[in-house]
Amino acid sequence: MHRLTGIGVSPGIAAGHAVLLMESPLVIRFPIAPERVGEELARLDEARERSRRQLLEIKARVARSAGAELAYLFEAQLLMIEDPMLINRVRHLVEEQRVNAEWAVQHAFEELAGVFDGIEDAYLSERKGDVADVAGRLRMNLARARGRGVELFRDVGPGSVLVADDLPPSLAAQVDWSKIQGFAGDTGSRTHHTAILARSLRVPAVLGLGTASRDVPPGALVVIDGTTGELIVDPPPELVARAHARSARPAGRSRRAAAPEAAVTRDGVPIAIQANIELPGDVQAAREAGAAGIGLFRSEYLLATASPETIGEDQQYEAYRSLVEGMAPGAVTVRTFDVGEAQLQPWLRTSGRRASDRPAQVRPGGPLGLRAIRLSLERREMFKTQLRALLRAARHGRLRIIFPFVSGLEELHEAKAVVAEAAREIEERGGGRVALPPIGVMIEIPSAALTADLLAREADFFSIGTNDLIQYALAVDRTDAGVSKLYEPLHPAVLRMLRTLVRAAGRRRVPVSLCGEMGADPVILPLLVGLGLTDFSMSPSAIPAARDVIRATSASDARRLAGRVLRLGTTAEIEQCLKECGRQADGGRDTTKGTQGGARGDE
Numbered sequence: 001m002h003r004l005t006g007i008g009v010s011p012g013i014a015a016g017h018a019v020l021l022m023e024s025p026l027v028i029r030f031p032i033a034p035e036r037v038g039e040e041l042a043r044l045d046e047a048r049e050r051s052r053r054q055l056l057e058i059k060a061r062v063a064r065s066a067g068a069e070l071a072y073l074f075e076a077q078l079l080m081i082e083d084p085m086l087i088n089r090v091r092h093l094v095e096e097q098r099v100n101a102e103w104a105v106q107h108a109f110e111e112l113a114g115v116f117d118g119i120e121d122a123y124l125s126e127r128k129g130d131v132a133d134v135a136g137r138l139r140m141n142l143a144r145a146r147g148r149g150v151e152l153f154r155d156v157g158p159g160s161v162l163v164a165d166d167l168p169p170s171l172a173a174q175v176d177w178s179k180i181q182g183f184a185g186d187t188g189s190r191t192h193h194t195a196i197l198a199r200s201l202r203v204p205a206v207l208g209l210g211t212a213s214r215d216v217p218p219g220a221l222v223v224i225d226g227t228t229g230e231l232i233v234d235p236p237p238e239l240v241a242r243a244h245a246r247s248a249r250p251a252g253r254s255r256r257a258a259a260p261e262a263a264v265t266r267d268g269v270p271i272a273i274q275a276n277i278e279l280p281g282d283v284q285a286a287r288e289a290g291a292a293g294i295g296l297f298r299s300e301y302l303l304a305t306a307s308p309e310t311i312g313e314d315q316q317y318e319a320y321r322s323l324v325e326g327m328a329p330g331a332v333t334v335r336t337f338d339v340g341e342a343q344l345q346p347w348l349r350t351s352g353r354r355a356s357d358r359p360a361q362v363r364p365g366g367p368l369g370l371r372a373i374r375l376s377l378e379r380r381e382m383f384k385t386q387l388r389a390l391l392r393a394a395r396h397g398r399l400r401i402i403f404p405f406v407s408g409l410e411e412l413h414e415a416k417a418v419v420a421e422a423a424r425e426i427e428e429r430g431g432g433r434v435a436l437p438p439i440g441v442m443i444e445i446p447s448a449a450l451t452a453d454l455l456a457r458e459a460d461f462f463s464i465g466t467n468d469l470i471q472y473a474l475a476v477d478r479t480d481a482g483v484s485k486l487y488e489p490l491h492p493a494v495l496r497m498l499r500t501l502v503r504a505a506g507r508r509r510v511p512v513s514l515c516g517e518m519g520a521d522p523v524i525l526p527l528l529v530g531l532g533l534t535d536f537s538m539s540p541s542a543i544p545a546a547r548d549v550i551r552a553t554s555a556s557d558a559r560r561l562a563g564r565v566l567r568l569g570t571t572a573e574i575e576q577c578l579k580e581c582g583r584q585a586d587g588g589r590d591t592t593k594g595t596q597g598g599a600r601g602d603e
């Protein structure tokens with residue numbers, strides 16, 4: 001037995017056999033049934049033949065355009081793909097270990113790459129690059145035959161624990177989570193999108209495990225504990241039995257009371273609690289949790305199975321319409337695509353390029369590049385397609401549109417002008433008069449928080465995205481486990497920013513909600529109420545506990561608490577103050593076991 005420790009991001013305990021996913025390059029290892037070995041070998045042969053033909057074509061093309069000498073470079077790759085020794089090693093792995101061909105290719109080529117590592121000769125050691133290139137091509141052709149990510153997961157058996165180096169949200173959205181008992185990742189933290197998804201699906205998850213995807217042998221029995229942040233390899237039978245007894249995840253969604261009590265503070269202040277969701281089907285979970293509406297629909301998850309070029313207006317319209325109808329009479333706030341440029345190119349992921357080849361800003365959570373509203377404004381047609389779909393869907397219920405990553409007034413002006421253009425297009429093609437729905441701004445960049453008074457003149461509502469706001473205010477990458485300790489929701493700068501923008505919105509009577517994970521922290525929630533927030537949006541699974549916290553909170557006490565906290569100079573003092581206040585409110589029990597940030601030593 002050995003134990004790895006990371007950050008528990010989705011509570012619960014689960015046991016299962018490890019299925020490994022290497023996003024760089026994308027390879028999953030899973031066992032295949034004995035009767036499917038022949039089929040797997042046939043796929044391999046097909047992929048090999050396709051790769052061979054491609055290389056011949058490339059060689060001929062290069063010979064025509066750049067001369068025979070350069071074309072000769074591809075000769076080495078052709079020799080490798082034609083070499084029976086290599087392909088026989090791959091076949092042998094498929095047959096002996098009964099594993100999928102993608103994994104066998106990767107494994108065989110890694111063995112071969114190891115041989116090149118020991119070679120001094122510069123020319124020969126350069127050939128290692130050719131080995132990787134050939135392996136990438138073979139995998140790409142295998143993946144093409146199998147289809148995209150969804151298909152890659154087709155054969156993963158039930159009762160598995162997914163262990164990944166990185167699971168980007170677009171891929172996470174394609175996993176059949178009914179088969180996955182738990183999730184462990186090398187990177188990421190609590191506010192990583194995959195953590196958010198795991199919580200809303202109630203799949204126990206641990207992130208920030210460092211090298212789990214390399215340390216856990218494929219197929220090994222593991223237990224993961226999303227509360228303590230542990231991954232245990234080869235656990236003793238008692239632990240597995242305990243995990244099985246405790247995991248018993250409800251089939252489908254849990255059946256919570258359909259009409260929960262309203263969230264009202266002890267002194268009668270009503271607090272709206274809405275849900276953050278990623279997929280249209282999550283509406284059911286939001287309703288079961290008693291959400292007042294959808295405070296954040298992360299529409300970019302629609303791109304998980306299709307590119308913006310192929311997900312047309314009608315398809316999007318149907319998705320948004322099903323959301324507003326499914327959530328009626330509650331409102332649904334749809335955030336326009338919050339993706340980086342490279343996330344729009346799923347083929348990058350299967351082209352054999354390694355994740356490390358991609359520029360840093362395309363990794364989820366750390367993008368300072370062309371992303372979100374900035375990207376939408378560059379890709380007008382994609383943006384207008386989404387907006388037309390939203391404007392049409394808004395006729396069927398209470399839909400609101402929100403723009404992510406707005407940095408100031410210019411972007412809001414420009415984005416609103418595109419909305420007007422999209423409305424005009426619908427009218428001009430005979431689609432009837434368009435009434436514009438409320439248009440809001442995500443406040444998640446410090447520049448937006450500091451100009452909230454200006455934005456409030458032209459936005460119909462705000463939603464505070466503290467996940468990003470905190471990371472940009474404190475210069476801490478929220479997906480980087482190395483600095484997760486510095487991710488401090490209770491930093492005085494963060495609290496001051498919140499106060500400034502709540503006041504700015506209040507002066508203009510612009511409704512403001514908070515949709516970052518910070519709102520779901522039971523320790524922090526009363527403080528946020530004290531800062532004047534009365535509307536929150538969070539994962540459906542966090543709603544019942546948040547409602548209990550609200551019902552136990554007095555808004556006037558919370559205001560006094562906020563006043564005290566805002567005078568304190570350090571995060572440690574603020575935590576101490578919340579701790580004392582929690583003890584008093586709870587008759588002495590320590591209620592500070594919150595879930596956000598890394599500094600509370602007792603987590």
Ligand code: PEP
Pocket residue numbers: 191296298338444464465466467468469515516517
């Ligand atoms: C946020 O930034 O707080 C937020 C809700 O958006 P996301 O986590 O999707 O970036």
Ligand code: MG
Pocket residue numbers: 444465467468
């Ligand atoms: Mg954000």
